[in-house]
Amino acid sequence: MSATTEDSVPKLELDCTIGFAGDVPGGLIVHPDRQHVVYPLGCTVIIQNIVTSEQHFLSGHTNDVRCLAVSKSGRYLASGQVTHMGFKADVIIWDFASCSMYCRLTLHKVKVEALAFSPNDKYLVTLGGQDDSSVVVWNIAKKEAICGSPAAVSSAGITYCVKFANNDDNLFFTGGDGTLRVWELDVANRKIRPTDVNMGQIKRIVKCIEVKDDDNYFYCGTTSGDILAINTKTKLFQHYGPEKDKFSLGVTAMALLKTGNILVGGGDGTVAVVTQAVNKKDKKATFKKLANQTAKVEGGIKSVALRGEGHQFFVGSEKSQIYRFNFAEFTSELIRSCHFAAVQDIVFPRECSELFATCSKDDIRVWHADKGKELLRISVKELCHAIDFMPDGKSIVSAWQDGKIRAFYPETGKEMYVINDAHPKGVTAIACTNGGRRIISGGGEGQVRVWDITPKYQKLVEAMKEHKASVTCIKVRKNDMECVTASSDGTCIIWDLQRFVRNQVLFSNTLFRCVNYHPDEFQVITSGTDRKIGYWEVYDGNQIRELDGSKSGAINGMDISPHGDFFVTGGDDKLIKVWKYDEGEVTHVGIGHSGDISKLRISPDQRHIVSVSTDGAILRWRYPH
Amino acid sequence: MAMAYYGRPPPPEESIYNLIPREEIKPSKPARFVEGKPGIIKNAGYTSKFNDTVKTELKKDKAPAKTMGPAKVDVSPPKQFLKKHQKEPKLPPKSEFHYPDEDKKRPAVPRKEEKPLMGLQTNKNFITTNAVENIMSVPKKPVAKYVDTPKGATFDLDPSGLNPKYVQKKDYGKTPEYLNRRKEEVQRAQEEYDAYVREHFRRGAMKSLSEAERQSMLDGLKGNWELLHHQYQGLSVVTDTAPKKARKERMEAEMKQLERDIEAIEKHKTIYIANH
Numbered sequence: 070m071s072a073t074t075e076d077s078v079p080k081l082e083l084d085c086t087i088g089f090a091g092d093v094p095g096g097l098i099v100h101p102d103r104q105h106v107v108y109p110l111g112c113t114v115i116i117q118n119i120v121t122s123e124q125h126f127l128s129g130h131t132n133d134v135r136c137l138a139v140s141k142s143g144r145y146l147a148s149g150q151v152t153h154m155g156f157k158a159d160v161i162i163w164d165f166a167s168c169s170m171y172c173r174l175t176l177h178k179v180k181v182e183a184l185a186f187s188p189n190d191k192y193l194v195t196l197g198g199q200d201d202s203s204v205v206v207w208n209i210a211k212k213e214a215i216c217g218s219p220a221a222v223s224s225a226g227i228t229y230c231v232k233f234a235n236n237d238d239n240l241f242f243t244g245g246d247g248t249l250r251v252w253e254l255d256v257a258n259r260k261i262r263p264t265d266v267n268m269g270q271i272k273r274i275v276k277c278i279e280v281k282d283d284d285n286y287f288y289c290g291t292t293s294g295d296i297l298a299i300n301t302k303t304k305l306f307q308h309y310g311p312e313k314d315k316f317s318l319g320v321t322a323m324a325l326l327k328t329g330n331i332l333v334g335g336g337d338g339t340v341a342v343v344t345q346a347v348n349k350k351d352k353k354a355t356f357k358k359l360a361n362q363t364a365k366v367e368g369g370i371k372s373v374a375l376r377g378e379g380h381q382f383f384v385g386s387e388k389s390q391i392y393r394f395n396f397a398e399f400t401s402e403l404i405r406s407c408h409f410a411a412v413q414d415i416v417f418p419r420e421c422s423e424l425f426a427t428c429s430k431d432d433i434r435v436w437h438a439d440k441g442k443e444l445l446r447i448s449v450k451e452l453c454h455a456i457d458f459m460p461d462g463k464s465i466v467s468a469w470q471d472g473k474i475r476a477f478y479p480e481t482g483k484e485m486y487v488i489n490d491a492h493p494k495g496v497t498a499i500a501c502t503n504g505g506r507r508i509i510s511g512g513g514e515g516q517v518r519v520w521d522i523t524p525k526y527q528k529l530v531e532a533m534k535e536h537k538a539s540v541t542c543i544k545v546r547k548n549d550m551e552c553v554t555a556s557s558d559g560t561c562i563i564w565d566l567q568r569f570v571r572n573q574v575l576f577s578n579t580l581f582r583c584v585n586y587h588p589d590e591f592q593v594i595t596s597g598t599d600r601k602i603g604y605w606e607v608y609d610g611n612q613i614r615e616l617d618g619s620k621s622g623a624i625n626g627m628d629i630s631p632h633g634d635f636f637v638t639g640g641d642d643k644l645i646k647v648w649k650y651d652e653g654e655v656t657h658v659g660i661g662h663s664g665d666i667s668k669l670r671i672s673p674d675q676r677h678i679v680s681v682s683t684d685g686a687i688l689r690w691r692y693p694h
Numbered sequence: 695m696a697m698a699y700y701g702r703p704p705p706p707e708e709s710i711y712n713l714i715p716r717e718e719i720k721p722s723k724p725a726r727f728v729e730g731k732p733g734i735i736k737n738a739g740y741t742s743k744f745n746d747t748v749k750t751e752l753k754k755d756k757a758p759a760k761t762m763g764p765a766k767v768d769v770s771p772p773k774q775f776l777k778k779h780q781k782e783p784k785l786p787p788k789s790e791f792h793y794p795d796e797d798k799k800r801p802a803v804p805r806k807e808e809k810p811l812m813g814l815q816t817n818k819n820f821i822t823t824n825a826v827e828n829i830m831s832v833p834k835k836p837v838a839k840y841v842d843t844p845k846g847a848t849f850d851l852d853p854s855g856l857n858p859k860y861v862q863k864k865d866y867g868k869t870p871e872y873l874n875r876r877k878e879e880v881q882r883a884q885e886e887y888d889a890y891v892r893e894h895f896r897r898g899a900m901k902s903l904s905e906a907e908r909q910s911m912l913d914g915l916k917g918n919w920e921l922l923h924h925q926y927q928g929l930s931v932v933t934d935t936a937p938k939k940a941r942k943e944r945m946e947a948e949m950k951q952l953e954r955d956i957e958a959i960e961k962h963k964t965i966y967i968a969n970h
Binding site for chain 1: 707708709710713714
């Protein structure tokens with residue numbers, strides 16, 4: 070859709086998002102006003118109020134955000150992205166107060182690895198990725214680059230992190246694989262001059278840097294699981310520790326406390342406080358973990374963010390979970406969680422808009438729609454393609470890549486039954502009949518199978534072998550007499566569920582991704598990779614109408630309102646579109662997804678649209694009609 | 695469809711709709727009277743969280759045991775006061791103890807200090823003889839047993855009926871049918887053989903006269919002799935002519951011949967006739 074038409078169409082109002090790119094190092098930041106947290110989600114940056122959970126979205130990146138920084142005053146935000154090989158990766162500075170883009174800085178190639186603001190908001194230093202490996206200092210006021218330099222000597226590896234001194238606008242530090250440098254900025258001559266820190270015998274890969282308040286020392290977290298202390302003045306390595314009880318899987322995030330202790334997040338999910346100590350044997354300074362202030366969370370820790378002085382702090386993990394810690398008691402509380410892999414399916418229980426379930430790699434989660442809170446998580450180490458609720462709401466049935474159909478109790482999440490070897494090439498689509506006695510499943514090999522479900526056994530009733538490629542979507546008629554299946558072999562088949570034979574077949578030159586019955590059940594609408602929305606007659610399988618659903622990407626998800634007036638589509642163009650059914654016109658467009666939309670649904674009470682995408686985000690939009 | 699839970703209560707049915715968070719209804723605190731300030735009723739104040747539990751437990755545990763006081767019954771008259779040991783149970787009188795098998799027991803072995811009768815003493819070495827007897831004795835045959843349960847309870851085999859006893863058979867002591875049958879067969883075969891041999895001889899032997907034939911022949915010869923004798927007696931006394939003499943002589947010769955024949959036949963009981 071071109072920019073002109075996009076502008077003319079009203080925008081969908083985004084209600085809330087469930088999502089957090091947990092794998093971005095230092096991605097979770099508490100704003101200096103102590104009221105907001107900032108975190109990336111795909112190619113957007115989200116500013117969320119801690120108390121009210123109100124969210125603002127900063128979108129402008131063309132690909133995933135890989136680094137994030139907030140200036141000391143809180144006035145600016147900066148984010149850097151990754152992009153495809155051979156392209157330039159942008160750094161965007163945002164104005165926090167107005168939540169708008171301040172400027173776009175384009176110089177680095179492929180990836181921006183890290184960035185940091187100078188203490189008085191004068192300069193921004195950015196670090197390019199492996200293919201760029203340069204340090205660039207920017208003047209924020211003039212929105213231009215001051216100077217650049219290679220980040221490390223050519224023999225060293227990737228530089229991972231950069232940090233400014235706390236009191237000096239002309240001093241910053243970079244660290245990485247075999248490199249640790251102190252840089253001095255000479256603005257007048259437009260030069261930066263590095264000094265390599267003499268590490269002696271020690272070889273480390275530095276993943277994070279924190280600078281002491283008085284700038285005398287800076288601390289480096291390493292992949293070996295210890296912390297290095299470096300003297301800023303002498304640029305000499307001073308001491309390191311803990312020597313024995315190192316952090317498993319490395320020190321991945323750090324924060325300095327007012328007491329001089331260091332709050333450390335480990336790659337294995339450990340959160341601990343490390344203090345200065347003296348080695349009893351050789352009387353050398355080292356670091357020591359405080360035994361009473363350690364905790365463990367799920368997934369490796371990628372960011373530790375202090376709120377204010379650090380009485381409370383937030384921890385973001387690789388598994389896209391955000392924990393809130395109380396420092397005094399050192400207790401944690403999971404405040405946000407979301408999928409960390411592509412979300413495959415979303416489904417509402419019958420006649421219930423307050424809950425919905427999503428499935429992804431390794432888990433199925435049930436969410437409370439209003440609060441965005443995770444109510445239930447069912448973990449199975451496998452990819453779940455599709456889920457559905459039984460009409461009575463007493464079980465969740467799911468289609469898995471390992472060829473099994475699994476059903477779960479909806480409250481405890483325990484396994485109710487498993488149908489082993491339901492499909493040889495993985496189960497790719499699933500639907501329950503409205504009577505609640507049968508399940509219809511589609512497999513990667515193209516079979517559509519009907520299963521009898523009773524409390525004691527699950528029996529195959531019929532296998533219908535007409536599709537030649539994977540079944541992508543199954544929809545059942547209200548009276549359970551007929552169902553329609555979409556397949557990536559370019560056909561949709563309408564099946565008679567009494568005799569288990571084909572009633573109609575709809576051909577098109579596409580990989581069908583989604584199909585929906587119009588509520589009157591005389592027509593079906595289909596869509597797929599040809600970006601067309603097709604209207605078809607159920608009675609004779611004729612195509613009535615064809616619309617251009619998108620200009621750029623395949624359409625993956627579609628849902629129709631209960632009255633059949635409107636339908637919603639979403640796909641690889643990352644846009645949600647609301648269509649009038651009879652007129653075939655777009656009434657609203659939703660912009661906000663940063664990944665390809667995989668599925669979407671209109672809530673049963675027709676007040677919201679929930680869409681899920683391959684970056685793990687779940688977005689909830691206000692339904693406009 | 696009912697499922698068997700083997701005594702456990704069935705798990706409560708789960709439903710997705712139960713996951714919808716519900717607003718917790720907090721019970722409002724009852725109004726509190728503040729001492730010393732009549733008329734002032736305060737709503738705030740400390741109430742233990744176990745308040746309700748204590749109340750319900752009191753009701754549940756103590757209330758069922760509550761009564762209307764001790765039961766009202768007639769008191770006994772003053773003469774029937776409680777006496778010593780009155781409430782103790784009455785025991786039966788003591789009796790001498792006897793072992794149940796006392797009368798079956800043999801008399802006791804003579805004691806060491808008792809004198810043997812008539813001073814008789816045996817010099818038999820009981821230990822050796824008993825040992826030798828036991829060594830020489832034929833070992834007792836174990837009693838045949840059978841086991842009928844997996845736990846190994848054993849029972850005598852003999853009265854069980856599992857081992858057949860031939861005396862108890864129905865046809866015990868009777869000649870078997872087949873032997874009778876065989877005996878008859880042998881007898882019949884013998885008879886047949888004899889008959890055959892007899893027939894064979896009969897065919898090869900001379901004809902013998904039967905008793906009746908002999909008798910009739912004897913009677914005929916004797917009749918002929920009497921007829922001749924009668925004619926002889928009727929002859930003229932004087933034999934004067936030659937024909938007379940010839941006739942007389944012929945008759946005498948004939949008679950003589952008849953007498954010889956009769957004597958031959960009477961002398962031999964069995965007479966064979968040569969068949970040629």
